[in-house]
Amino acid sequence: MRYLVFNGSPRKGNTWKLVKLIQEELQEISPESTFEEIQLVDLELPFCTGCSLCFRKGHEYCPHHKIMKKIIDKIDESDGMIFAMATFNMQPNALTKNLIDHLCFMLHRPHFFKNKAIVVTTTGGVGSKSAVNYxxxxxxxxxxxxxxxxxxxxxxxxxxxxxxxxxxxxxxxxDKFNKDVSSKKMHTPTFAVLIPYNLFRGMSLGYVKGTEYETQDGAYWVDPLRSKSTYDPLINVPFYKKVFGDAFYVIGKAASKFTTITYKK
Ligand SMILES: Cc1cc2nc3c(=O)[nH]c(=O)nc-3n(C[C@H](O)[C@H](O)[C@H](O)COP(=O)(O)O)c2cc1C
Structure with a gap:
């Protein structure tokens, strides 16, 4: 298995000790596994400028695309990821949050459907659960x-x-993670995942080519396979979840007629 070890903490500190332990365990369970490391701090990713070009024109237009492409490609190439960060003020540390900001567009146009991760954080005393959940x-x-x-x-x-x-x-x-990654099993999406996915599927119809504010979101969701599917076509969704997700698609589609996010051209 190819594992990506990603450190969003600004240092190799307490969290890094846990990362190394998990890496050793994975290596012992599956000796042929390979590990590639990214220290986010070394990439010197500037702050997200808020230009919103990723949402509107496509993430290739991000002023920091060269760095972001490297990260996206490495995640794409991996079978599993150990994602480490520090907990600051009960949330992910700012360096990690800056990465999240750069990839916010993917909440509108999800991408990493085959990826799996272990999320690790340490805190002095409180807040690690809220940071990990975030x-x-x-x-x-x-x-x-x-x-x-x-x-x-x-x-x-x-x-x-x-x-x-x-x-x-x-x-x-x-052990559990390695079994899951090597099985290549694709888990069915939860209800909490299907809600935003299908709201965006419906709402993005307001931004397709030819509308006043056409965006990359509109282009993504008109793909014939994606536009008709309750979740990514790669992943099997049981009938009851299809009904649930499709209901949110209808809500999103209706909302797209009344709410438009405008931008200065
Ligand atoms: C700026 C900053 C904010 C922190 N905020 C919290 C906090 O909200 N709760 C807490 O219990 N510990 C807090 N800590 C302590 C760290 O979470 C703790 O030392 C953690 O293990 C650091 O991880 P690292 O060594 O991987 O960088 C904070 C530390 C720093 C430097």
């Missing part, structure tokens, strides 16, 4: 098929020692 929610929104969570209180600023209980947890998590 990141996982975003990953699922941009298409990630499956996410495991490891929120840990380190009770330390820079001198964390992993206790026995956490070591066992990491071993079990690595």
């Amino acid at each position: 990141l996982t929610g975003w990953l699922k929104g941009i298409g990630f098929n499956h996410c495991c969570k490891l929120p840990i209180a380190s009770y330390s600023w820079d001198n964390y020692t992993i206790n026995k209980k956490t070591k066992i947890k990491c071993k079990k998590l690595a």
Whole structure:
């Protein structure tokens, strides 16, 4: 398996210790696995400028596309990802949030449907769960098929020692994750994923070619396979979830007639 080890923390600190432990466990379970590392801080990604070109014209027009392409390509090429970040003020640290901002357009046009991740964070004491839930929610929104969570209180600023209980947890998590990644199983989307997906499927009809504010969102959703499917055509959706998702598509389509997001041309 090809694993991408991604560190959104500005340093190789407490969280990194957990990452290395999970990596060792994965390597032991599956010796042929390869690991590629990205330290987000080394890429010197400037702040998102808020130009919204990614939403309107396409993400290739992002002023930081050269850096972002490298990240997107590496995620695409991986079978599984260990996504690490620090918890600052009970949320992902700013460096990680800056990456999230650069990929916000993918909430409108999800992309990483075959990807799976373990999301790891440490906190001094409180807030790791809310940070992990925030990141996982975003990953699922941009298409990630499956996410495991490891929120840990380190009770330390820079001198964390992993206790026995956490070591066992990491071993079990690595085993479960490796089994899931190697099985290539595609999990069916949750209700929480189907709601925004289908609202965008419906609402984007207001931005297709020929409308006053045509955008890349409009272009993405007119793909004949995508426009007729409750979720990405790669993934099997049971009938009851189709009914549920399609109801939100109808709501989105109706909303597109009354609400238009305008922009200065
Ligand atoms: C700017 C900043 C904000 C932080 N915010 C929190 C917080 O909200 N809750 C908490 O318990 N610890 C907080 N901490 C402590 C870190 O979450 C903790 O030391 C974590 O293990 C750091 O991860 P790292 O070593 O991987 O960078 C904060 C630390 C910094 C530097």
